[in-house]
Amino acid sequence: MKKDLSKPALSKNDNMVILTACQGEQRNCPNLLVKSTKWESMTADWLEKNKISEKLKKTINSKKILRHHKISVVIAGCPNGCSKPYTANIGLVGFVKPDVEPDLCTACGECEIVCPDTAITVNGGPPVFDRDKCLGCIKCRDICPTNAISLSESGIRIFEGGKQGRHPKLGEIIAEKNTPDEVFEVLNKIFENLTD
Ligand code: SF4
Ligand code: SF4
Ligand code: SF4
Numbered sequence: 001m002k003k004d005l006s007k008p009a010l011s012k013n014d015n016m017v018i019l020t021a022c023q024g025e026q027r028n029c030p031n032l033l034v035k036s037t038k039w040e041s042m043t044a045d046w047l048e049k050n051k052i053s054e055k056l057k058k059t060i061n062s063k064k065i066l067r068h069h070k071i072s073v074v075i076a077g078c079p080n081g082c083s084k085p086y087t088a089n090i091g092l093v094g095f096v097k098p099d100v101e102p103d104l105c106t107a108c109g110e111c112e113i114v115c116p117d118t119a120i121t122v123n124g125g126p127p128v129f130d131r132d133k134c135l136g137c138i139k140c141r142d143i144c145p146t147n148a149i150s151l152s153e154s155g156i157r158i159f160e161g162g163k164q165g166r167h168p169k170l171g172e173i174i175a176e177k178n179t180p181d182e183v184f185e186v187l188n189k190i191f192e193n194l195t196d
Contacts, residue, residue: 034094
């Protein structure tokens with residue numbers, strides 16, 4: 001029997017959002033800054049509650065859901081990004097911000113040397129952090145011999161616009177947020193734009 005090609009073949013079971021996360025939390029990764037599996041579960045709940053997949057399906061003008069119709073949301077527990085959040089449509093990457101207690105600092109310069117992102121300058125005094133460059137990897141805190149560096153803030157850095165394939169592109173940072181509510185407010189805006 002011939003298939004009726006006039007009928008859309010969109011299935012209720014086709015999820016329009018591909019959600020993945022790094023294994024950092026499950027494997028006790030020493031670099032973990034935010035709980036990747038917990039964030040994956042919270043994000044899955046939020047996507048479900050807000051019927052994001054159903055809303056995205058309504059935007060498709062095609063009988064079949066193709067890979068490029070789907071939106072990838074990728075979570076990483078730290079800026080190392082093993083799960084490839086930077087080439088996802090939406091990347092959620094854990095971060096922390098280091099800060100220094102000046103009285104404890106001996107200006108040894110170890111933190112400047114270890115910083116992989118040249119985000120620290122030590123010039124005879126406590127380190128000065130370049131917040132635009134810092135990815136929050138905490139290497140500076142871990143190396144400081146006097147425990148002068150602590151973490152002042154942690155949360156999720158949100159990237160948008162990445163893609164894989166023949167013409168890969170890195171997503172851009174669009175926000176840094178500290179709480180789940182704040183992160184999901186940003187996600188809501190992104191998906192509103194995608195489903196408008
Ligand atoms: S992204 Fe970071 S926390 Fe996750 S597995 Fe990789 S190194 Fe560990
Ligand atoms: S490693 Fe610690 S003590 Fe040395 S310069 Fe950096 S903050 Fe100061
Ligand atoms: S947290 Fe990492 S990137 Fe940021 S200043 Fe420290 S070593 Fe550099």
